[in-house]
Amino acid sequence: MTREEMDAKIAATEARMEATEHRIDAALARLEAGSSAAFAEINTTLRHLPTSSTLYATVGGAVVAGILAVIAVLSFGGDRFDGGVQLTSASVQAATDAQALSKQNAQQIELLTGRINDVLKALAPRQEPPPPTGP
DSSP, X not given: OOHHHHHHHHHHHHHXXXXXXXXXXXXXXXXXXXXXXXXXXXXHHHHXXXXXXXXXXXXXXXXXXHHHHHHHHHHHHHHHHHXXXXXXXXXXXXXXHHHHXXXXXXXXXXXXXXXXXXXXXXXXXXXXXXXXXXX
């Protein structure tokens, strides 16, 4: 192989390398332009997202609201339970009082019945028999 052939092959190889380099540069430029647009879009989207402190405040507020809701439900239920216990206690007391009053009334009725019977017995001999009628 002669020097001129060698130079021609080297020149052809350099030309192919330069063409490949230009194609790679063009592809990288397109990629850079596309990625710049994508990054711009991401930045625009990120500007609309809340900051981490806002997220922490929102989550904290939601947790506090949930805890307060549970406490409110439990206190309401406890109040209703306590009211039911008090109502039951009052009902039991009223029933006990009614039973005692019923026993007292029964004793008084029995006593009065006995006195009425005593009065009737006392009046029985004083009654005159009705006059005989007939033949």
